[in-house]
Amino acid sequence: MLQLRDLPTTEVLTKFAERYPDADITAVSSFLHLLRVATDLSTALDTCLSKYGLLQGRWWVLILLMREESRTSTPSALADKAGVTRATMTGLIDGLEQSGLVVRVYAKDDRRSVLISLTDAGQAKLDVVMPDYYRRLRQCMQALDEEKRSQLQQMLGLINSGISAFIE
Amino acid sequence: MLQLRDLPTTEVLTKFAERYPDADITAVSSFLHLLRVATDLSTALDTCLSKYGLLQGRWWVLILLMREESRTSTPSALADKAGVTRATMTGLIDGLEQSGLVVRVYAKDDRRSVLISLTDAGQAKLDVVMPDYYRRLRQCMQALDEEKRSQLQQMLGLINSGISAFIE
DNA sequence: TTGACATAGTTAGTCAACTAACTATAATGT
DNA sequence: ACATTATAGTTAGTTGACTAACTATGTCAA
Structure with a gap:
């Protein structure tokens, strides 16, 4: 996102x-520091996920499936x-299916459509990754109390409106 | 960076x-909203730069050169x-040289080394792009007064330490 | 002084995003 | 009823990052 290391x-x-x-x-x-911190956070997340053989793209797919009651x-x-194109999603699902974390199930009612289902192995993977992720994130945000977090979100909202x- | 559109x-x-x-x-x-806003800002910046045939990577190179007294x-x-590998920089310079915005000048003292110099056309390009960028950024951050900006930077500093x- | 290591830049190949075009199927309007 | 249009997913090809390996040059210590 923002590669620039040498902020002015x-x-x-x-x-x-x-x-x-x-x-x-x-x-x-403010703009540059915001981009810098966010990029570093994203890189840190990637580093954490890569220990489990995951990348952000595939990880979000697993989480989105877990959010569904049907895991599908x-x-x-x-x-x-996930905010990617369908073409990209095809690739993400290919990778997850090869790792056995999801399966493609062909739908009966609409033969164009495919259902993606989280496997037990996929859920088990999340059950390992998520606690680590949550623990690290808690540590990372520790220095901000609830009031500061609320203020931060408010400012992010203002910037978001400005986009x-x-x-x- | 953070593709995820559907925040929990x-x-x-x-x-x-x-x-x-x-x-x-x-x-x-807070973490997800920070990544979301930063990603949208970065995308907005790309959109702005693409009107001038630039991408963030190449644009930063031009700015870094302009920061130098010698433009070199x-x-x-x-x-x-710029926070990229030397291999990536080779590609960025290739593109900028083809557009005539920089030139490679071979050094005499160290024959391994090359000097990259901002051309007049490169400076002229910045003189068009930068005012537009600064105008948009001012608009975008308008809703945050100086105190809020300072608070934001402080919180970003705390998160940065947490990384x-x-x-x- | 010369052999080993370090540095500067490039090239080759990989990866995950993208767009555009394609196949197959479904929905719709005349 | 059937031609047109829309939708679902995939495939092919491009892009700009990356790593690893390579060429050329410079440095330094035995």
């Missing part, structure tokens, strides 16, 4: 602001919820 | 927390600052 110092930002008067130094700084969904629905202004 | 509701998180007692609901929620740096230094606990 206030000095650099000031220099740029001289050339580009629209620059808002604290806005740029369709590739299309999974793609929408439409960014895109126009 | 409190209800879903509560259900998961029953099975996995280590789950800290507000920690998970080496692929290795750029790779370190080491995540990785272990």
Whole structure:
């Protein structure tokens, strides 16, 4: 996402602001730090998951299936919820099926459709991964009390509303 | 980064927390919202840059060069600052050189080394892109006053310190 | 001074995302 | 009823990251 390691110092930002008067130094700084921390969090999550032979994409598929009462969904629905294309979902399911964590079950009522079902092995995998993930995440967020977490979410909400202004 | 569109509701998180007692609901929620907003910001930035035929990777290279007094740096230094491998930097420079935005100048003192120099066309490109970027970013962050921005940065700092606990 | 190691950059091959096009099936409107 | 359109999933090909290995050059210590 944000590869940039060398975030601009206030000095650099000031220099740029001289050339580009629209620059808002604290806005740029907050923006870059937000991207930096989020990227590092995402990388840390990947590192954690890779110990279990998973990547974020496949892991989310397992979680989305576990959310369902039936432990079952369709590739299309999974793609929408996971925020990837159907083509990408085909690949994720291929990998999960090869690992025995999900199975494809062909539907009777609509022969275009396939049902993806979490296997016992898939559930067992989650039962190993999730406690580790939750434990690490708890540690990571420990320094923020409930009030700070609430404030953070509020600010994220404000920025989120501003994104439409960014895109126009 | 975080593709997941369908963030868990409190209800879903509560259900998961029953099975996995280590789950800290507000920690998970804050974490996911942070990743979600950051990903959307990054995507919005890409959208903005793509109008100018740029991607984040190449754009950062131009900015890093502009930060230098000499408008010049080496692929290795750029790779370190941009947070990509040297192999990736070779590709980024290839693209920028083909577009005429940078040039490779072979060094005399160390014949292994190459100097990458921002061309006038590269500087001109930045002079078009940066004002648009800064204007959009100002709009986007408008809803956060200086105090909120400062609070945000403080919380990001706390989370950042926690990442080491995540990785272990 | 020369053999071993280090550094700079590139190339080759892999991976997981993407788009676009394709097959098969279902739904719909005249 | 059947041609058109929509939907579900897959396949093929592209992209931009990555690692590993390679070439060339520089450094240093026995």
